[in-house]
Amino acid sequence: MSTNTKSFSSSSSEDENELRRGPWTLEEDTLLIQYIARHGEGRWNLLANRAGLRRTGKSCRLRWLNYLKPDVKRGNLTVEEQLLILDLHSKWGNRWSKIAQYLPGRTDNEIKNYWRTRVQKQARHLKIDTNSAEFKNIIRGFWMPRLLQKIGDQNQLSASHQNSITASPPEPQFTEQGAVNMSGYVNNLDIENQNKECIFPLEVPMDQMSRTSQFSEYYPSSPSCGAIVHHDHNVNNSGHDMEVFNLVNPTAVDNFCVPEGESNWLETDFSCSMWNMDELLQRC
């Protein structure tokens, strides 16, 4: 969004010596760009004076780094970038500038805004704290796999040179109970011919991990099927990163409940297939 069209906060009768605030004008942008082109960046207070800008050095620095610098990317974050943000945030928390170092062309401000407007919004809907283990599990176990799947879908599309435009899958719908409606997501993993009793524990390459979240699509009514639970992370003999999944005993699911103070089953295993979570919760 260009700020050049925004209304000005300061009046035209303001003191000539007073520092300006608010949106930058095209003229100010031009002055800043031209000065930096000739003299380089740094010494921002001095730069502001010499460039003839009635702005603080901080304001100039921010305008340059977040908006005017040539390598600043504009436009929506890509799916890959979103995935990286979620991953890095899970490691480092609100270290926006550190996260931004791994997303060329993106600013810490932009990443921070993404987190606050998109990610925290989901946490508000779920009425849970973004710093809680529960929310982190949702990010790791559902949101990130969904983004991985989107990336896979995009790659498939480009690989097959499909010309027809396919509607991207809808965003996951979180409910207040923490359940997720997976309808509409159908995977292509060919496990139909496999022996269901023998596929668990199941090792899945990290790059196919998103697909495992939809196994339940194949077992919607099978009495021998329970929730597919994210079990572990492993490195196989070939050195590939693998995710290990296990199957919850369906009879245990029948009697499933969460003892008070021991809700960690749901929390730690939220990265499961989301198999009938609504139903599971109703059985509690």
Add this chain to the structure above:
DNA sequence: AAAGAGCTCAACCGCCCTAAG
């Protein structure tokens, strides 16, 4: 069509760290 709610994102604020004098 209008009004209100919700969302986005550029810009600012204040705290902190570091280096120079």
Add this chain to the structure above:
DNA sequence: TCTTAGGGCGGTTGAGCTCTT
């Protein structure tokens, strides 16, 4: 060692835009 200026960083704000009713 102390002071000060410059700069970096995370948190917050609010104008303008879009969506919903």
